[in-house]
Amino acid sequence: EGKLLQTLSGHNSAVSSVSFSPDGEMIASGSHTFIINNSMKNYTLKLWSRNGQLLKNLTQVWSDVSSVSFSADGQTLASGDQTGIVKLWSLNSQEFTEKNLTGHGTVVNSVSFSPDGELLASGDLGGTIKLWSRNGQQLKTLTGHNAAVYSVRFSPDGKTLASASEDNTVILWNLNLDDLLVKGCDWLHDYLKNENANLSEGDRDLCDGIKSVAG
Structure with missing residues (x-):
């Protein structure tokens, strides 16, 4: 019906990505940093309940968060940021432990879990796509774009990955998980x-x- 249900306020700069957990009970949001007096002051990755209550500031990172994605079971959250790092957040306890996945070396624009949650794709500013296992092992690097990759998404059956790029193309990648x-x-x-x-x-x-x- 187009009715505004809730406004979630708490970020101090542009919000770049949001994602619902699979059960619809949580929302993750990532934003740019907020700079005041040459110091970055913002928690850039937040978890909310579906009714708009702030549940957790996951980290005060010193870089813009560009993309967030939940695993299929809702137990892991992936985030990509301007430092070129993909972070995996374990949500199955109150500790919210994190694991850093390195390998891109430039801004990570997009992250996406496969439908079964066993594979994670990430695309970067240099046009490179990386595939990771759920536990953070780098499995494969996909090259084919000539400019920044801004979005990566899996098909519903998980057998195809689509990537969208500044080079005016979408590439479909055939995957054998x-x-x-x-x-x-x-x-x-x-x-x-x-x-x-x-x-x-x-x-x-x-x-x-x-x-x-x-x-």
Whole structure:
């Protein structure tokens, strides 16, 4: 009907991205930083309840947040920012722990989880797209655009990724998630089983049951 339901106020600068959690109970919003007297003062990533109550300032980052995306189960939030870092936020406790995914080296304009939540895509200012596993392992780099990638989105079946670019094109990428996960686990296998690695028992079992490329 076009009726305004709620206005959420709290950001001090331009809000660049919003996303509902899959159950519709939370909203994530990312904004630009607010600069006063040469000092950046704004919490740029916020979580809200659907009725507009501020639940949590996730971080006071010193860079603009450009994109946010929830995983399918609502337990993880991904954010991309101007530092070229993708952050994964664990929402299954009150601690809201974060993990930094590095590799872009330039502004991350867009992040998007696959429908099953097992794959994350991120696109950057240089025209590069990266695919990550849910636990933050970099699986593949997709190159083909000649300018900044501003949006990445998965098809409903998760088998195709669309990327939109400043070069006036949209590219459709054919994905084989099973192969990507297998390759990622092949790279991770020795590290996960290393007794000296600082890992929990759950982390050590991440690739169990996934067949190796080598057989």
